[in-house]
Amino acid sequence: MELEVVSRGHKYYCGIPVVIRTSWTQENPGRKFKAFVAEKHRLATDLKLVLAKLDCTDNMKRRLSKELDNMERKQNEVAARQQALEKEQIEATCLALVALAETAAEVKTRDAAVVAVAFLFLVLAEPVFVADEGPDKVADVVVADLDLVNGLIAVVVDAGVAAGVRAG
Numbered sequence: 001m002e003l004e005v006v007s008r009g010h011k012y013y014c015g016i017p018v019v020i021r022t023s024w025t026q027e028n029p030g031r032k033f034k035a036f037v038a039e040k041h042r043l044a045t046d047l048k049l050v051l052a053k054l055d056c057t058d059n060m061k062r063r064l065s066k067e068l069d070n071m072e073r074k075q076n077e078v079a080a081r082q083q084a085l086e087k088e089q090i091e092a093t094c095l096a097l098v099a100l101a102e103t104a105a106e107v108k109t110r111d112a113a114v115v116a117v118a119f120l121f122l123v124l125a126e127p128v129f130v131a132d133e134g135p136d137k138v139a140d141v142v143v144a145d146l147d148l149v150n151g152l153i154a155v156v157v158d159a160g161v162a163a164g165v166r167a168g
Contacts, residue, residue, distance in 0.1 A: 023031045 018034045021035050
């Protein structure tokens with residue numbers, strides 16, 4: 001069984017019109033080939049296999065490479081935005097801690113030290129909450145937290161000295 005598709009304007013190399021047919025034999029089911037129009041040239045049996053053009057494949061490669069470059073660029077932009085957001089969050093946390101330490105120095109109570117210790121516990125416990133994001137993320141958070149803790153300790157010590165408490 002053959003499905004015949006008459007193509008307008010297509011001619012064979014000798015000038016005879018051709019049609020594109022689909023082979024449904026057991027050897028090549030669904031294979032397309034060119035054949036002479038059967039009504040006009042019944043004795044012509046010259047067939048030719050129609051293959052995909054290589055320029056289509058090359059165009060697809062170019063388009064896919066451009067799309068890949070665009071996706072990589074967008075991924076880098078998102079990563080940069082995320083890093084900037086994390087940096088802003090850390091800076092906001094440090095500013096809040098500085099304000100807390102200044103308030104503690106003004107009030108001259110030890111309750112602020114308890115709050116600072118509780119906050120330190122939360123900061124040090126943060127890697128547990130991000131552990132599901134992978135070891136690289138945990139390492140980044142731990143390094144950022146250590147920097148934050150060192151800054152917090154300096155602020156608390158400075159606030160304690162200002163409040164008259166000796167640093168141990």
